[in-house]
Amino acid sequence: MPDIPQLAGVILTHNEAHNIADCIDALRWADEVVVFDSFSTDDTVERARAAGARVIQHPFEDYGRQRQAALDAVEAEWIFFVDADERVTPELAEEVREKIGRPERGWWVPRYNYIFGKLTRGAGWYPDYQLRLLHRASARYDLSRPVHEIVILDGEAGHLSNHLVHFNYTRVEQFHEKQRRYIRLEAQRRVNEGMLPKLWTPFSGAVREFWRRFVTLGGYRDGLHGLRLSLFMAYYEYLTWRLAARMAAER
Numbered sequence: 001m002p003d004i005p006q007l008a009g010v011i012l013t014h015n016e017a018h019n020i021a022d023c024i025d026a027l028r029w030a031d032e033v034v035v036f037d038s039f040s041t042d043d044t045v046e047r048a049r050a051a052g053a054r055v056i057q058h059p060f061e062d063y064g065r066q067r068q069a070a071l072d073a074v075e076a077e078w079i080f081f082v083d084a085d086e087r088v089t090p091e092l093a094e095e096v097r098e099k100i101g102r103p104e105r106g107w108w109v110p111r112y113n114y115i116f117g118k119l120t121r122g123a124g125w126y127p128d129y130q131l132r133l134l135h136r137a138s139a140r141y142d143l144s145r146p147v148h149e150i151v152i153l154d155g156e157a158g159h160l161s162n163h164l165v166h167f168n169y170t171r172v173e174q175f176h177e178k179q180r181r182y183i184r185l186e187a188q189r190r191v192n193e194g195m196l197p198k199l200w201t202p203f204s205g206a207v208r209e210f211w212r213r214f215v216t217l218g219g220y221r222d223g224l225h226g227l228r229l230s231l232f233m234a235y236y237e238y239l240t241w242r243l244a245a246r247m248a249a250e251r
Contacts, residue, residue: 062146105155123219
């Protein structure tokens with residue numbers, strides 16, 4: 001029986017042909033690289049296999065369930081989740097190798113987010129810690145959270161000092177496309193949890209979100225770039241509450 005890998009780098013994909021080879025290259029230090037694909041219609045799978053990754057395909061329901069399915073399918077002792085548009089630096093790889101020998105059962109990883117080609121330091125995009133390095137047997141995902149996933153960890157979590165590099169949104173159109181996908185999942189979660197909006201909630205929520213992004217989270221530090229992102233996120237908070245109200249009325 002083959003040895004179980006100590007560490008697997010796991011990449012969740014759907015139509016990531018333009019990113020996948022570079023992402024795999026940045027994970028070659030792991031004992032195994034697994035591409036967990038939700039039936040891409042481009043040549044993501046072919047490129048992943050050509051780059052030497054193992055490919056598992058699984059239908060997509062939501063982000064939380066997809067990560068949990070990957071945890072269940074990959075047998076390594078430790079799982080390091082990396083998105084296809086993220087890159088692991090050599091410094092981060094070395095730190096990950098050193099930390100998995102310690103008693104913590106998970107590790108938060110900070111990210112540098114490049115949005116529309118700009119390194120974004122405010123508005124909630126830095127340090128943007130993600131709980132991505134997981135002791136597989138000690139972690140599971142909260143399946144009530146379809147987006148912006150939450151890990152339930154049996155044990156303590158530490159914080160890494162080196163960064164993932166995230167080429168988050170290269171085009172404004174890509175940003176809007178992804179936010180439109182997120183708001184349906186988030187609106188459904190709010191309704192399921194009994195968070196039913198009043199008539200004014202979409203407006204008050206948008207104002208609060210703009211203040212949170214631009215002032216509290218320091219979007220002003222990124223100048224006009226931060227102002228635009230804060231306004232975008234306020235607009236999508238408004239749309240999320242509008243959709244939640246519609247969903248609640250249809251029940």
